[in-house]
Amino acid sequence: MDKKKILIIDDDARNIFALAAVLKSRHYDCLSCQSAMEAIDLLSADDTVDYILIDMMMPEMDGYEAIPQIRKIPSHSQTPIISVTAQAMVGDREKSLFAGADEYISKPVDIDRLLSIFKKL
Template sequence: MEKKRILIIDDDTRNIFALTATLKAKAFDCVSCLSAEEALQLLKGDEKVDAILIDMMMPDMDGYEAIPLIKNINHRSGTPVISVTAQAMVGDREKCLDAGADDYISKPI
């Protein structure tokens, strides 16, 4: 059986390392991007991606801006996007879901 492939989008390599280690221990394959712009380029291609974990607080383009752009890529519109954020304030989950995320996870994972 083919492993599910998760795209991790985060500007902090420590977070990418931690998420990758956790997911690989659960038999997932991982690919990562250090920016939303890099991820959008990857997602416009034919790279296999079964789900996306995206940090909501990144420089240049944050997750709130990137999620609608990801969802507008025709062949990615059904790909689950899960927002990952250190902010666990009241209303943050709703804000992530309003941006188009399919689910929300707060750090640390």
């Protein structure tokens, strides 16, 4: 079985480090970007990614703006996107899904729940 590749988009390097460490221990390959623009550039270069985890609260371009931009990239229009937010407020899930995310998870990320989301998507 091929390793699945996950792109983690988060402006906080500590979040990327922690999430990537756990996912790598579960045999996933991880790429990371610290801004939505960097991620859009990477994805536009047609890097093969199986799942995208995107922090919804980032400076310059947040996840709500970035997800529709990612969906416009032909090779990633169907790539599963999971929105990640620390602001787990009422309506956040719906707002994320409306922006084009396939699923939503709050911080701190429950890895078992995240892995079950991967299996479902």
